[in-house]
Amino acid sequence: MRQGISVGEAWDCIRDFCRPLPGETLPLFDALGRCLTEPVVSTRQLPPAACSAMDGYAVRPGDLAGATASSPVRLPVAFEVAAGAQSARSLQAGEVARIFTGAAVPAGAEAVVRQEDTQHEGGHVRIEICPPEGENIRAAGEDMEIGDSVLSAGTLIGPAQTGVLASLGRSRVAVHRRPRVAILSGGDELVEIDGDVSGGRIVASNAYMLWAACRALGAEPYSLGIAADRPESVEAQFRAALSADCIVSTAGVSVGDHDHVRPVLEKLGCQLEFWGVRMKPGYPLAFGRFQAKPGSGEGAGPLVFGLPGNPVSASVCFEQFVRPALRLMMGRQDLYRPLLTARVVDGLRKKPGRLHFVRVTLEQSGGEWIARSTGNQSSGVMTSMTQAHGLLIFPEEASELAPGATALVQVLDEGLFDPTSPGF
Amino acid sequence: MRQGISVGEAWDCIRDFCRPLPGETLPLFDALGRCLTEPVVSTRQLPPAACSAMDGYAVRPGDLAGATASSPVRLPVAFEVAAGAQSARSLQAGEVARIFTGAAVPAGAEAVVRQEDTQHEGGHVRIEICPPEGENIRAAGEDMEIGDSVLSAGTLIGPAQTGVLASLGRSRVAVHRRPRVAILSGGDELVEIDGDVSGGRIVASNAYMLWAACRALGAEPYSLGIAADRPESVEAQFRAALSADCIVSTAGVSVGDHDHVRPVLEKLGCQLEFWGVRMKPGYPLAFGRFQAKPGSGEGAGPLVFGLPGNPVSASVCFEQFVRPALRLMMGRQDLYRPLLTARVVDGLRKKPGRLHFVRVTLEQSGGEWIARSTGNQSSGVMTSMTQAHGLLIFPEEASELAPGATALVQVLDEGLFDPTSPGF
Numbered sequence: 001m002r003q004g005i006s007v008g009e010a011w012d013c014i015r016d017f018c019r020p021l022p023g024e025t026l027p028l029f030d031a032l033g034r035c036l037t038e039p040v041v042s043t044r045q046l047p048p049a050a051c052s053a054m055d056g057y058a059v060r061p062g063d064l065a066g067a068t069a070s071s072p073v074r075l076p077v078a079f080e081v082a083a084g085a086q087s088a089r090s091l092q093a094g095e096v097a098r099i100f101t102g103a104a105v106p107a108g109a110e111a112v113v114r115q116e117d118t119q120h121e122g123g124h125v126r127i128e129i130c131p132p133e134g135e136n137i138r139a140a141g142e143d144m145e146i147g148d149s150v151l152s153a154g155t156l157i158g159p160a161q162t163g164v165l166a167s168l169g170r171s172r173v174a175v176h177r178r179p180r181v182a183i184l185s186g187g188d189e190l191v192e193i194d195g196d197v198s199g200g201r202i203v204a205s206n207a208y209m210l211w212a213a214c215r216a217l218g219a220e221p222y223s224l225g226i227a228a229d230r231p232e233s234v235e236a237q238f239r240a241a242l243s244a245d246c247i248v249s250t251a252g253v254s255v256g257d258h259d260h261v262r263p264v265l266e267k268l269g270c271q272l273e274f275w276g277v278r279m280k281p282g283y284p285l286a287f288g289r290f291q292a293k294p295g296s297g298e299g300a301g302p303l304v305f306g307l308p309g310n311p312v313s314a315s316v317c318f319e320q321f322v323r324p325a326l327r328l329m330m331g332r333q334d335l336y337r338p339l340l341t342a343r344v345v346d347g348l349r350k351k352p353g354r355l356h357f358v359r360v361t362l363e364q365s366g367g368e369w370i371a372r373s374t375g376n377q378s379s380g381v382m383t384s385m386t387q388a389h390g391l392l393i394f395p396e397e398a399s400e401l402a403p404g405a406t407a408l409v410q411v412l413d414e415g416l417f418d419p420t421s422p423g424f
Numbered sequence: 425m426r427q428g429i430s431v432g433e434a435w436d437c438i439r440d441f442c443r444p445l446p447g448e449t450l451p452l453f454d455a456l457g458r459c460l461t462e463p464v465v466s467t468r469q470l471p472p473a474a475c476s477a478m479d480g481y482a483v484r485p486g487d488l489a490g491a492t493a494s495s496p497v498r499l500p501v502a503f504e505v506a507a508g509a510q511s512a513r514s515l516q517a518g519e520v521a522r523i524f525t526g527a528a529v530p531a532g533a534e535a536v537v538r539q540e541d542t543q544h545e546g547g548h549v550r551i552e553i554c555p556p557e558g559e560n561i562r563a564a565g566e567d568m569e570i571g572d573s574v575l576s577a578g579t580l581i582g583p584a585q586t587g588v589l590a591s592l593g594r595s596r597v598a599v600h601r602r603p604r605v606a607i608l609s610g611g612d613e614l615v616e617i618d619g620d621v622s623g624g625r626i627v628a629s630n631a632y633m634l635w636a637a638c639r640a641l642g643a644e645p646y647s648l649g650i651a652a653d654r655p656e657s658v659e660a661q662f663r664a665a666l667s668a669d670c671i672v673s674t675a676g677v678s679v680g681d682h683d684h685v686r687p688v689l690e691k692l693g694c695q696l697e698f699w700g701v702r703m704k705p706g707y708p709l710a711f712g713r714f715q716a717k718p719g720s721g722e723g724a725g726p727l728v729f730g731l732p733g734n735p736v737s738a739s740v741c742f743e744q745f746v747r748p749a750l751r752l753m754m755g756r757q758d759l760y761r762p763l764l765t766a767r768v769v770d771g772l773r774k775k776p777g778r779l780h781f782v783r784v785t786l787e788q789s790g791g792e793w794i795a796r797s798t799g800n801q802s803s804g805v806m807t808s809m810t811q812a813h814g815l816l817i818f819p820e821e822a823s824e825l826a827p828g829a830t831a832l833v834q835v836l837d838e839g840l841f842d843p844t845s846p847g848f
Contacts, residue, residue, distance in 0.1 A: 007848045028617065032636050047804060048624050053734065055683075082653065083613040086624050101733055102613050104624050138804040150807055156839070159640055160809035163633030163735060167626065167806065171617045189507045189526050193452065193595045200472050200510050200528050202591065209587030212456050216583055229506065259479075309525055310477065311567075311587055324846065334842035355848060380471060380562040382591065383574055385584035393847050408847045415580070417841065418758035422748065423817050423832045424431045424779060 002274040006396060007320065007355045010277045010287065014321050017273075017289050017303060020331040021177040021245065028165055031157050033218050034175035035331030040151040042144040044168055049086070049104040054136045057118055057125055058097040058109035064130040072119070072126040081106060096125060105137050112136035143167075154333055176331035178220045182241035182302070183207050184249040186227040186234055186261070187309070205382070206250040206307070206314045213318055214248075219326045234260040238268055242290065245329060247304045248322060250314055261306055262286070270304055278354045278396055281313035281379035285321070310379035316357050316391065319412070338411040340390075342371035347403035348394055355396040359388035360409060362416060371409055389413040426698040430820060431744065431779045434701045434711065438745050441697075441713050441727060444755040445601040445669065452589055455581050457642050458599035459755030464575040466568040468592055473510070473528040478560045481542060481549055482521040482533035488554040496543070496550035505530060520549060529561055536560035567591075578757055600755035602644045606665035606726070607631050608673040610651035610658055610685070611733070629806070630674040630731070630738045637742055643670075643750045658684040662692055666714065669753060671728045672746060674738055685730055686710070694728055702778045702820055705737035705803035709745070734803035740781050740815065743836070762835040764814075766795035771827035772818055779820040783812035784833060786840060795833055813837040 005013070023037035052058065058081070067073040078095035081087045087106035091097055096113075097106050105112065111131040119126040144150055150164055157165070157175065165173060190204040191197060207223050214221035222244075227237040238261075241247045249261060265272060265288060272288040279285075285308060290301025305322050307314040324335035342362060350356050360371040371392050374384045390409040394401060401407055411417075429437070447461035476482065482505070491497040502519035505511045511530035515521055520537075521530050529536065535555040543550040568574055574588055581589070581599065589597060614628040615621060631647050638645035646668075651661040662685075665671045673685060689696060689712060696712040703709075709732060714725025729746050731738040748759035766786060774780050784795040795816050798808040814833040818825060825831055835841075 011846060011848075028632065029635070032639055044621065046626065048621065048626065051624075053802075053804065083611050102611065102626075138802060142800065142802055143805050143807055148807075151810065155810075157636075158838075159633050159637035160739065160806065160812075162636035163629045163739070163806050164810055166617050166629040166632035167735075169617055169619075169621065169627060187507050187526065193590050193593055195593075197468065197472070197593065200475075202470065202472065202526075203593060205587045205590040208452065208590035209583050211453070212581075212586035213583035215456055311591075315584065315587070320846065320848075334839040336843050336846045338841035339843045339845075339847045376566070378477075378562060378566055380477065381567045382584065382587050383567055383572075386575065386579075386588055388584075395848075410847055411841075414582075415758040417762035417835070419760050419763045421763075422435060422744065422760045423763045423834055424435075424744075424819075 001272045004276040004278060005274050007277055007279050010274060010285070011321060011324070013273050014287055014303070014325050015328065018325045018328040019300070021179060021329050023174045024177050025172050025174050028162060028171055028173055031173045031175050032162060034157055034178070036151060036153055036155045036157065037174045037176055037331065039149055039153045040165065040168070040170065042146055042148040042150050042168060044144065045141045045146055046143040046167055047138050047140055050140050051138050052099045052101055052103050052105055052112045052136060053138050054112055054114040055100050056112050056114040056136065057127065058091055058099045058105055058112050059127065059131065060091060060093060060109060061111050061131055061133055063094055064127055067127050067130045069128040072128045074121070074124050074126050076124050096127070110134065154331055156332065178218060179245040179326050179329040181214045181219050181221040181246045181248055181326065182244035183210050183214070183221055183223045184227065184237050184241060184247065185223070185225065186229065186237070186249070188229045190226045192226065204250070206309070206311055209311065209315060210248055210250065210318060213315070213323070214326065217323055217326060218330060229260070231260040231264060235264045235267065238264055242268070242302060244302045246322070246326065247302045248318070249304070249306045250309060265304065280354045280356045281310060282308055282317040282320070282357070283354070284308045285317045287321070308379070311382040312359070312379040312385055315385050319391065319410070320357070336410070339408050340369050340411060341406050342369035342392065342409045343404060343406050344371050344392070344401045345403060346372060347405065348373065348401040350394060350399060352397045352399045356394035358392040358394050359384050360390055360392045361387065362389040362409060362411070369409070371407065389416050425696045428700040428702060429698050431701055431703050434698060434709070435745060435748070437697050438711055438727070438749050439752065442749045442752040443724070445603060445753050447598045448601050449596050449598050452586060452595055452597055455597045455599050456586060458581055458602070460575060460577055460579045460581065461598045461600055461755065463573055463577045464589065464592070464594065466570055466572040466574050466592060468568065469565045469570055470567040470591055471562055471564060474564050475562050476523045476525055476527050476529055476536045476560060477562050478536055478538040479524050480536050480538040480560065481551065482515055482523045482529055482536050483551065483555065484515060484517060484533060485535050485555055485557055487518055488551055491551050491554045493552040496552045498545070498548050498550045500548050520551070534558070578755055580756065602642060603669040603750050603753040605638045605643050605645040605670045605672055605750065606668035607634050607638070607645055607647045608651065608661050608665060608671065609647070609649065610653065610661070610673070612653045614650045616650065628674070630733070630735055633735065633739060634672055634674065634742060637739070637747070638750065641747055641750060642754060653684070655684040655688060659688045659691065662688055666692070666726060668726045670746070670750065671726045672742070673728065673730045674733060689728065704778045704780045705734060706732055706741040706744070706781070707778070708732045709741045711745070732803070735806040736783070736803040736809055739809050743815065743834070744781070760834075763832050764793050764835060765830050766793040766816065766833045767828060767830050768795050768816070768825045769827060770796060771829065772797065772825040774818060774823060776821045776823045780818035782816040782818050783808050784814055784816045785811065786813040786833060786835070793833070795831065813840050
């Protein structure tokens with residue numbers, strides 16, 4: 001086990017043990033937000049035939065030479081094609097067909113004139129323009145031809161992808177499984193949300209925060225409650241978690257005498273990869289892995305993150321390590337939070353030796369981003385995380401960011417880039 | 425009813441009829457992604473007592489003057505305080521107490537020395553530093569005092585907010601209701617996803633796309649299936665939708681003879697506000713509203729969006745009008761997609777008179793964003809929406825964006841800003 005490694009070393013280590021989870025075949029309605037395990041090739045031509053993009057009249061432009069609003073051409077409406085109907089006959093010279101959006105264009109027709117450019121008169125229509133060939137006609141296969149690669153493996157399924165898959169009749173799709181994340185709390189001072197907080201007890205709020213963080217990114221969290229500060233209680237909780245893909249413990253893995261997590265993990269066969277990361281908040285982070293599912297003797301067992309107990313430390317460690325690991329397991333290719341360069345108007349100081357993630361607010365001013373500390377950077381001040389737009393990266397060996405210097409900021413606030421106007 | 429209005433006029437009209445939906449009280453676990461209807465004021469002091477931020481020893485710094493690694497001070501360990509326990513006695517001069525993270529600091533102690541800076545020897549400890557007063561102690565109330573405003577009304581509940589609410593024991597919270605969105609399809613050419621597509625029939629893929637778009641933004645969509653091209657079928661479908669907060673019809677509201685939607689809406693008492701928006705794709709958009717819930721005689725009835733039938737038109741209209749309307753109803757303050765200014769390297773041309781939303785890809789190059797058309801801008805090419813990173817706003821009266829000109833782009837791809845590195 002390595003100890004006191006850098007943030008970059010920690011993430012490199014974790015990433016090496018992460019793999020996209022196997023696929024499962026789901027109804028399309030359940031696949032939103034998942035990533036395809038295999039490419040999707042079109043099995044249909046869409047549209048299935050040349051069809052009208054408008055309500056209007058199918059015409060042969062040769063009949064309409066010189067037609068204008070002041071000198072329209074009057075032609076007989078020979079027949080009608082409704083949407084969903086295929087035309088029984090073809091269009092002859094000197095006639096037009098009434099046609100509706102989505103209806104198959106009859107043979108012989110080479111354009112559609114929209115209704116707004118016509119005047120209907122009994123069985124005839126006066127047409128006021130001469131359309132170019134193909135006008136308002138969607139060619140067969142314009143969207144997809146049979147055999148087209150329409151979605152690549154790894155594609156995240158959003159609304160447009162859902163529409164395309166529906167068009168192809170794909171009511172079931174193969175997507176990466178969501179990681180099941182067991183969330184463990186431990187400590188005699190902790191109670192559940194409805195518990196009695198007299199005598200200095202506090203709610204195990206980290207478990208709730210982490211549950212929400214897992215849900216927000218599309219994983220499948222479940223809480224295993226609060227273990228007492230006794231080895232047998234901690235062991236029972238970890239045993240119950242072994243079927244997860246990922247175990248996130250907020251019990252802390254520390255050097256303290258009362259820490260039962262590390263001996264329990266070792267007893268259960270967890271290979272601890274590192275303890276302690278040169279960062280603030282969040283130094284006492286542990287990461288390990290089980291070699292195999294218990295009893296199976298093969299395959300990878302759950303990854304284990306022992307997060308620090310202080311709420312901000314737990315949250316920052318989750319952001320840096322657990323979130324990208326879970327996204328990787330979900331088959332996502334975009335693992336990280338957006339980054340921007342911001343000017344640190346007030347400057348920042350620290351001792352070298354640890355990378356600091358500084359909670360900052362962000363605002364745009366004169367074409368650049370301005371970062372300001374949210375104030376108290378104590379790792380106990382969870383309310384500061386509700387105010388922070390991002391985490392400013394204050395590099396390990398740096399001791400000062402002078403007023404006006406710039407630094408990279410990881411953007412946590414998913415609405416930060418949302419404007420107050422739609423742009424039109 | 426107004427006709428042929430501008431995109432800005434259309435949105436202004438819709439926004440005037442949108443209100444945040446009333447609140448409902450939900451278990452905290454169901455409130456993720458919702459907005460608070462009322463502010464949250466702290467009812468607890470957190471932490472409830474001064475407590476240790478580290479595993480180590482509670483000390484009186486006056487006892488440790490001059491302590492260093494080479495000249496440590498040796499003191500007796502008088503007692504121990506575990507997390508969750510309150511100290512039974514106070515710390516006297518010349519003694520230290522063993523303490524663990526989260527444990528209440530005993531009276532008399534003014535700092536905590538972390539375990540790493542000590543050496544334990546039987547009932548004594550050698551301490552190698554002299555900490556400043558308050559070191560490694562989290563003050564009582566550092567995070568929240570009773571009466572603090574911790575979350576304002578309208579706050580979107582994310583992981584950090586969930587943690588704060590849990591800390592306060594708020595197992596139930598009042599949040600804006602999610603809009604229920606009835607999705608209606610209509611047309612004899614349409615079948616459900618598993619339907620028979622012979623004879624030119626196609627899947628009603630718009631309904632699937634719109635369902636996913638509603639779900640992705642946190643609304644509660646349900647599909648009412650496909651109405652036949654008969655007035656009684658369309659009417660039955662709209663009647664079934666009247667209990668929704670919002671009706672999204674992909675049947676289209678058009679000038680065509682086969683359009684039964686408009687007469688049905690009028691028969692049912694819908695006030696149509698406008699038909700036709702000067703945009704491309706998406707001109708034949710209708711918007712209306714029911715005055716009241718059916719039978720209730722009071723309150724607002726559902727908003728009605730009659731989207732164009734072409735899939736890209738439906739998608740673009742949803743983005744411009746339905747998405748921000750639903751977000752407003754959910755109590756969101758950030759209604760719009762991110763905007764960026766991009767350089768149009770290849771230039772674009774169109775006729776003046778309609779605002780074009782051009783599907784573009786976006787990439788960063790030399791510190792600026794480059795926008796390129798996804799190619800075929802036909803409103804039938806749904807696959808282009810799976811490739812588009814954004815919608816470029818080509819203003820109504822413009823006829824040319826010269827090569828190298830810049831334009832605003834609405835960003836659709838939620839991963840566009842996600843970097844390939846974490847930044848540390």
